[in-house]
Amino acid sequence: MTNEIYDLLDGGRLLPLVEDFYTIQGEGYHAGKPAYFIRLGGCDVGCRWCDAKFTWNAKLYPPTPIRDIVERAASLPAQAIVITGGEPTLYPLEPLTASLKDRGLEIFIETSGTNPLSGRIDWVCLSPKRQQPPLPEVLARADELKVIIETPDDIRWAEENASHVSGHCRLYLQPEWSRYREIVPVLVEYAKANPRWNISIQNHKFMHIP
Numbered sequence: 001m002t003n004e005i006y007d008l009l010d011g012g013r014l015l016p017l018v019e020d021f022y023t024i025q026g027e028g029y030h031a032g033k034p035a036y037f038i039r040l041g042g043c044d045v046g047c048r049w050c051d052a053k054f055t056w057n058a059k060l061y062p063p064t065p066i067r068d069i070v071e072r073a074a075s076l077p078a079q080a081i082v083i084t085g086g087e088p089t090l091y092p093l094e095p096l097t098a099s100l101k102d103r104g105l106e107i108f109i110e111t112s113g114t115n116p117l118s119g120r121i122d123w124v125c126l127s128p129k130r131q132q133p134p135l136p137e138v139l140a141r142a143d144e145l146k147v148i149i150e151t152p153d154d155i156r157w158a159e160e161n162a163s164h165v166s167g168h169c170r171l172y173l174q175p176e177w178s179r180y181r182e183i184v185p186v187l188v189e190y191a192k193a194n195p196r197w198n199i200s201i202q203n204h205k206f207m208h209i210p
């Protein structure tokens with residue numbers, strides 16, 4: 001992220017918008033709920049298996065006025081908004097979230113927790129990554145911990161994070177998409193033996209929707 005792009009953001013009134021679309025939340029606690037997705041460009045983590053690599057270079061995406069995004073979202077029957085990326089915590093989210101709350105919308109965020117949270121967020125889905133661990137303050141705020149499991153060893157990383165979240169935080173193990181077949185049986189056995197963990201499947205990929 002270059003300074004020029006930060007300057008262009010005007011305190012969060014402009015954001016590098018990759019795409020926005022109305023779909024069904026596919027993952028985690030709110031899976032199955034219609035939601036308007038706002039996907040921001042730029043990521044400070046860089047996961048090998050990321051299914052949104054096209055977002056990484058924020059410079060490819062135009063600084064977009066948040067009022068345009070909010071107008072589009074509010075013109076639809078959506079009641080919930082998912083702010084994702086890329087890594088949406090790279091940006092000041094006060095203006096966007098305040099404007100969405102003014103329209104009575106519920107706001108969820110998908111984050112790896114590498115930067116402090118900003119703005120008015122009703123539900124925090126934290127998906128921690130080993131190569132850049134989450135901030136303690138985001139672990140404490142998480143409503144949902146959703147750990148991506150690529151190999152059985154990643155379950156230890158999931159447990160390590162679970163030991164730092166609050167008592168109300170829901171716990172999910174989500175198979176890395178390309179390893180689905182091998183990992184699902186491992187997760188089923190683990191969740192049956194450790195029932196505070198639930199399994200999250202990327203439902204939208206089976207439904208062939210965004």
Ligand SMILES: C[S@@+](CC[C@H](N)C(=O)[O-])C[C@H]1O[C@@H](n2cnc3c(N)ncnc32)[C@H](O)[C@@H]1O
Nearest residue numbers: 049050051052085086087110111112127176177
């Ligand atoms: C693309 S990320 C964007 C938000 C944020 N950077 C994060 O990682 O939480 C959205 C969600 O997709 C998950 N994800 C990305 N690639 C995946 C894959 N190949 N298989 C399963 N989940 C994946 C991430 O862990 C995260 O929970």
Ligand SMILES: Nc1nc2[nH]cc(C(=O)O)c2c(=O)[nH]1
Nearest residue numbers: 024025026027084110204210
């Ligand atoms: N339908 C749908 N649900 C999702 N939940 C989290 C997603 C994301 O990429 O952040 C996502 C996504 O890309 N599509």
Ligand code: SF4
Nearest residue numbers: 043045046047050086
């Ligand atoms: S942190 Fe999220 S957006 Fe960034 S590379 Fe990892 S999965 Fe992709």
Ligand SMILES: [Mg+2]
Nearest residue numbers: 051052084210
């Ligand atoms: Mg996705």
